Structures are given as C-alpha cells and as structure tokens.
Amino acid sequence: MVDDLMKPYQGIKVLDLSQGIAGPSAAGILARQGAEVLKIEPFSGDWSRLMGGGSDGMTPMSVSSNLGKKSVCIDATTEDGAALLLRMIRESDVVLESFRPGVMHKFGLDYDTVAAVNQRIVYLSVSGFGQDGPSRNLPGADSVVQAMSGMMVMNRDAEGNPRRVGMLVVDAAAGVYAAQCVGAALFARERTGRGRYIDLTLLSVAAALQSVPVIDDFVHAGAAKPPVTVPSGTFRTRDGLVNLTALRDKMFFALARVIGHAEWETHPDYATNQLRLIHAAEINAQIQAALLNNDTRYWVERFQQEDVLCAPVLDYTAFRAHPQVLHQGAFHQICQPGMGSIPVPALPGIDAADPVYAAPFLGEHTEEVLRSLGMQPEEIAQLEEGRVIYIRRGPKQ
Numbered sequence: 001m002v003d004d005l006m007k008p009y010q011g012i013k014v015l016d017l018s019q020g021i022a023g024p025s026a027a028g029i030l031a032r033q034g035a036e037v038l039k040i041e042p043f044s045g046d047w048s049r050l051m052g053g054g055s056d057g058m059t060p061m062s063v064s065s066n067l068g069k070k071s072v073c074i075d076a077t078t079e080d081g082a083a084l085l086l087r088m089i090r091e092s093d094v095v096l097e098s099f100r101p102g103v104m105h106k107f108g109l110d111y112d113t114v115a116a117v118n119q120r121i122v123y124l125s126v127s128g129f130g131q132d133g134p135s136r137n138l139p140g141a142d143s144v145v146q147a148m149s150g151m152m153v154m155n156r157d158a159e160g161n162p163r164r165v166g167m168l169v170v171d172a173a174a175g176v177y178a179a180q181c182v183g184a185a186l187f188a189r190e191r192t193g194r195g196r197y198i199d200l201t202l203l204s205v206a207a208a209l210q211s212v213p214v215i216d217d218f219v220h221a222g223a224a225k226p227p228v229t230v231p232s233g234t235f236r237t238r239d240g241l242v243n244l245t246a247l248r249d250k251m252f253f254a255l256a257r258v259i260g261h262a263e264w265e266t267h268p269d270y271a272t273n274q275l276r277l278i279h280a281a282e283i284n285a286q287i288q289a290a291l292l293n294n295d296t297r298y299w300v301e302r303f304q305q306e307d308v309l310c311a312p313v314l315d316y317t318a319f320r321a322h323p324q325v326l327h328q329g330a331f332h333q334i335c336q337p338g339m340g341s342i343p344v345p346a347l348p349g350i351d352a353a354d355p356v357y358a359a360p361f362l363g364e365h366t367e368e369v370l371r372s373l374g375m376q377p378e379e380i381a382q383l384e385e386g387r388v389i390y391i392r393r394g395p396k397q
Contacts, residue, residue, distance in 0.1 A: 007034030012186065014038065015088060016069065017076075018098035019046040021142070021168050022202065023126045024065035025175030027096050030182065031068040032347045035094075038369060039069040040085065042076070043390050045362045057362050058338035065175070066359040067334075067344065072370075073363035073390035080388045082107045087373065090118050093195075094182055098126040101136050111197045122185040124178055124198040131199055140202055142168040149206035154213050174205040230276040231255070234313060235288050240296040241313035244287070244303070249273065254306040258299075259290035334358060363392040 012035040016027035024039070024046065031037040039046070048065065049057035075081040086109060089095060095114065097104055104110045104125075111123045125131065128140010143164060146152050151170070152162035181198050189195055207214065216225060227233075230252075232245045246252035249272065256264035264270045269279050276283060291299055296312045303310040314322065320331055320343055331343040336358045366389050370380050383389045 010034035012036070012094065013092045014094040014096065015040055015092045016096050018096045018126055020048055020098060021061065021065055021171035022174035022178065023096045023098040024048070025172060026178035026182065027069065028065050028067055029175065029179040029347065030094070037069040038088070039066055039071045039360065041071060041073050041362055043073060049362065054338070056338050058336065058359070063336055063339065063359040068357040069360055070365035070369060071360035071362055072366045075388055076107050076109070078388050080383065080386065082109060084388065085109055086117065089114050089121065092118070092121065093186070094122045094124070096124045096126070096178070101127060101131045115195065119194055120189060121195040122182055122189065122198070123195065124182055124200060126174060126178060126200050128202050130201045130203070142171045142202065145170050145202045145206045149203065149210065150214065150217070151206060151210060154210065170202050170206050170209070173209045174200065174202055177205055177208070227277060227280055229273055230280045230283050231287055233284065235291045237291045237296040237299055238294055242291065242296050242299055243311050243313060245309040247309060251308055252276065255303065255308045258302045258306055258308065259287060261286065261290070337361070361392050363390040366391045
C-alpha cells in the first residue's frame with residue numbers, strides 16, 4: 001500500500017486530451033502519483049492504439065502511456081461534445097492537449113476560453129514547434145525533431161552516418177518535462193490561486209536534453225572533438241560485449257592491471273588522460289585484443305573488483321532478470337486486458353512500490369464518468385444515440 005505522501009496529486013483532476021507519447025506519458029506520471037486522469041479520446045481513439053501491433057486498441061505504446069487512466073470517448077468536433085468537455089473542464093485542475101496550433105480554438109476549448117470559466121486551470125499544450133513562429137503549422141514528431149535537432153548526427157555510426165535513436169526519446173523526455181512543468185504550476189497555484197498556460201515543444205525538449213553535446217559542439221566548432229576519456233566505449237569479449245569507462249588515472253591503471261598491462265602505469269605516453277587522448281586508438285586496440293581472451297562475466301567481475309566502471313551489454317530480457325533490477329523492484333507485473341501479464345517499470349523516485357492499474361479500452365469509462373458529473377441515463381443515452389459519445393459495451397478481454 002502506497003503512503004499518501006507518495007500520492008502528492010491526490011485530489012487533482014486531469015483531462016488528458018493529448019495523443020501519442022509526450023502528453024499521455026506526462027498525464028500518466030500524474031496518475032501514478034495520485035491524480036484522477038480522464039483520457040479523452042475521439043471515436044477513432046488515440047493514434048497510439050494503432051501503432052506497433054496489438055489488438056483492440058491495446059498496443060505497447062498506448063498501454064505504457066495510459067496506465068491508471070479512465071477512457072472517455074467524446075467527439076469534440078460536435079457542438080454538444082465541445083460543450084460537454086467544457087463542462088468537465090470547469091471541474092478540473094489540469095488540461096493537457098497535443099493538437100496542432102489553432103485546433104483547440106476551433107473547438108472553443110483554447111486556454112483563454114477555458115480560463116474564463118476556470119481561472120485555476122493549468123493548461124499544457126504539447127506540439128512539435130509551438131504556437132507561433134515560421135514552423136508553427138508544420139507536422140512535428142519525434143523522428144522529425146531528432147533529424148533537425150542534431151540528435152541523429154550526434155548518434156552517428158562509426159562511418160559517420162547519422163542515425164535516429166532507436167526509441168521515441170524526445171517524446172519520452174517531453175513527458176517528463178511536461179509533468180515537471182505541471183507540478184511546478186500547481187505548486188505556484190497554491191500561492192497565487194491562479195493557473196497558467198504552458199507551451200511545451202518537442203523542439204525545446206530536444207535542445208534541453210542535448211545540452212552537453214550542443215555546448216561541446218559549440219566549443220569545438222571547426223575541430224574534431226576528442227573523446228572525453230580513454231577508454232570510453234564498448235568492446236567485444238569472447239562471448240559478448242562489455243562497456244568500459246576510465247574516469248580517473250587510478251581507474252585507468254587498475255584497468256590496465258586487470259587486462260595484463262601493469263606496465264602502463266609507468267608508460268610516459270599514458271600518464272594522464274590528456275596524453276591518453278592522443279594515443280586513444282592504440283590503447284583501445286590493445287584493450288580489445290586483451291578482452292577477446294575471456295568471457296564477459298569474467299571481465300565484469302574482475303573490473304568490478306578493481307572499481308572500474310563497466311557493465312555487460314544486455315538486451316531487455318537480461319536487463320529485467322538482472323539481480324539488482326529484481327532487488328530494486330524496478331518492474332511491476334500487471335494484468336493488462338488484451339495482453340495478459342506484462343512488465344511495467346516502476347515510477348523512479350517513489351520509495352514504496354506504486355500500484356499500477358491497467359490501461360483502459362477506448363470508451364471503457366465514458367458512462368461511469370458522465371454519471372459522476374450528475375448526468376441522467378436518458379441524457380447519456382441521447383448523447384450516445386447522437387454519436388457525441390462512445391460507450392464500450394461488453395466485458396473486458
């Protein structure tokens with residue numbers, strides 16, 4: 001059972017109109033810390049329900065970002081649907097949306113309209129490029145922002161070919177930044193009594209996330225950037241891969257002893273990191289030759305004994321089975337309808353194991369939520385018949 005101190009957003013009501021990863025994962029973070037989050041979806045559902053396989057709208061993408069929410073299906077393009085959402089907003093604390101600029105204004109649900117009926121609302125818009133500027137109307141997504149922000153160049157391969165990071169890293173980071181912004185705005189509201197508008201862009205997230213390489217690129221403009229330290233990289237062993245980093249001279253010389261090169265401690269070219277940077281290629285080649293003589297497990301144990309930074313290169317299955325991951329309780333097993341038992345990462349920083357509830361089917365909670373607003377069955381039935389709302393019928397799968 002999670003202590004109430006681990007549910008700081010208990011009593012906070014959130015309307016999550018966003019789709020994909022960035023906005024929904026931010027709302028998911030709030031939900032897992034106690035907020036009541038209503039996932040507002042169109043009849044077609046959040047587009048993440050169509051991505052990456054799965055069935056009945058349950059995909060890894062849609063599930064991971066919508067745990068613990070209630071799904072309410074409303075057609076906001078209708079006059080009655082927009083009015084219903086505005087009614088819900090009057091009783092909410094937070095609104096998250098990820099439409100292109102101008103869409104919420106067209107629905108009559110833009111911040112100015114909403115703030116006029118609820119001055120305490122915290123309203124966060126997530127978009128690729130923001131509400132104004134020359135790129136305002138361009139479609140923005142993780143892949144687009146990775147390409148234009150330098151991230152693909154930063155992640156180039158050994159031949160210099162730019163590569164996209166193999167996950168939606170900008171979207172995921174945007175979710176964390178967005179949740180932090182909402183938390184800060186709620187904290188400020190306690191002092192002022194007023195909410196605020198937050199304009200969060202994937203472009204700004206990509207910049208903030210890459211602050212070190214961006215500054216590094218500026219400082220070394222026009223020159224080849226040296227590695228930070230030697231060694232720092234991944235090496236092949238007899239049966240796998242190991243990642244090695246020597247942060248200090250002491251660590252480098254300990255590494256040298258482990259691989260059978262104790263003489264490096266008195267080698268004039270290897271005395272300092274600055275000198276080793278000059279001879280990085282030859283040092284790395286000798287380390288690689290030595291590591292091929294034994295297995296990953298052997299080298300990791302030996303390096304760890306000497307306090308050298310190292311780790312075996314694991315896939316996700318091996319990661320979940322790692323003894324420290326198991327000890328830390330880094331994953332919960334939850335029963336997700338449509339998927340069975342799945343591993344869900346715990347929310348970082350929560351001391352107690354946060355309970356994780358399954359992600360909802362499209363429209364699963366529409367009727368329940370509308371009843372909680374005081375709407376009568378006849379009124380709900382009329383909205384359903386007029387295709388203003390969708391109610392999922394039948395048992396969970």
